[in-house]
Each structure stands twice: as structure tokens, then as C-alpha cells.
Amino acid sequence: MAFAALFSSPKPSPLLTTRENAKGRDAIYVAAVPLRAPRGPAQMLVSTAYSIGAWNLQHFMVIIKPSSPHPQAFVFDFQPQDPEDFYVMLSALFSGKVAGVVLKRSLKRIPKIRCWFVGFSNVNGVELANNFSEGWSTQLIVGKHDCRHYTNGFEKAKESVE
Incomplete structure (x- = not known):
């Protein structure tokens, strides 16, 4: 869980480097958003x-x-x-298997909140993420095989090819 330490530390990450060191390398970030809930009572409960x-x-x-x-x-x-x-949502809450999917989307800019820089990639980061995603099992189990594991798994895959 390499990323977990980055989120809890109030000190700047030692992974941050100067622009000269970044030239020609893809920047890697991790972002977090609140979980969504189905409309109705569940959404009201989560919002509260x-x-x-x-x-x-x-x-x-x-x-x-x-x-x-x-x-x-x-x-x-x-x-x-x-x-x-x-x-x-019910199945996921009780650690049941849920059909998952790896999504790829584009952004016009990097978010300013809840987004952390974690380092640079010496290889094509998008190609690496595409290859990693193709091999990722899409059976989602909350707490055992979910978005956190995907994020940490990507970091391990990045480290193994560099």
C-alpha cells in the first residue's frame, strides 16, 4: 500500500521533483472522490x-x-x-462479488482537490495503464479487490517495469 502513506503524511512527498527531471516522463496522480449511492434512502443516508x-x-x-x-x-x-x-450496493457491503469494470476517461485538467502527485513514469504511462487494466480481474469485492487495490496494483506494475 504505497499510496496510503502519501495520504496520511502532512509533509510534502519526497517523490516531487523539478521540472527538469520530469521532462519526457508521464506524471502519475491518485485522486479520491466520495462514494456514490443509489437514489432514494441510501443516497440520503450516505449524504448525511x-x-x-x-x-x-x-x-x-x-x-x-x-x-x-x-x-x-x-x-x-x-x-x-x-x-x-x-x-x-447491498452485495458490495456484505463482501459479495460484484461485476466490475475498469473505465478510462479523459480530463481537461488535473483536479485541484483530493488529488495527489505520486511520481513520474519512465515508460508510457497510458500504455502501461491500458496493459495493466486488461489483466485486471473485474470481480469486485469491497475490501479485498476494489479501487484501492487497483490503484496500488498499478503502482506495483509501474515499479516492476522501471
Whole structure:
């Protein structure tokens, strides 16, 4: 869990380097967003829990900003195929297997909040993420094989090829 230490430390990450060292290398970030819930009572419960700070579950994603002059970044994340389905949520809460999917989307810019720089890739980060995602099992089990494991697994895959 290489990323977990980055989130809890108030000190700047030692992975941050100067622009000269970054030239020609893809920047890797991890972002977190609050979990979504199905509409209705479940959504109201989750919203209330977040507003009083009683529930701090996050959905983690890998963001890659290519070194090429492309103005966009790419987000890779692992989530349930239908994250707002009530029965999917129930199954996930009780550690049941849920059909998952790895999504790839583009962003115009890197988020300013809940987003952490974790390092640079010496190889093509988008290609690496595509290859990693193809081999990722899509059977999601919360706490055992979920977005956190996907994010940490990507970091291990990145380290193994560099």
C-alpha cells in the first residue's frame, strides 16, 4: 500500500521533483472522490454520513498526465458496472462479488482537490495503464479487490517495469 502513506503524511512527498527531471516522463496522480449511492434512502443516508463526517469511504482513481503536448490527462478507475444499483450496493457491503469494470476517461485538467502527485513514469504511462487494466480481474469485492487495490496494483506494475 504505497499510496496510503502519501495520504496520511502532512509533509510534502519526497517523490516531487523539478521540472527538469520530469521532462519526457508521464506524471502519475491518485485522486479520491466520495462514494456514490443509489437514489432514494441510501443516497440520503450516505449524504448525511458525509456531512457529519461519520463515514470517510473514498473511491480512488489513477490519473496520468502524459509528457506529450496533449492538453488532457487520462483517468483509470475500477468500479462496479452499475454503481448506483441498490442490489449491487447491498452485495458490495456484505463482501459479495460484484461485476466490475475498469473505465478510462479523459480530463481537461488535473483536479485541484483530493488529488495527489505520486511520481513520474519512465515508460508510457497510458500504455502501461491500458496493459495493466486488461489483466485486471473485474470481480469486485469491497475490501479485498476494489479501487484501492487497483490503484496500488498499478503502482506495483509501474515499479516492476522501471
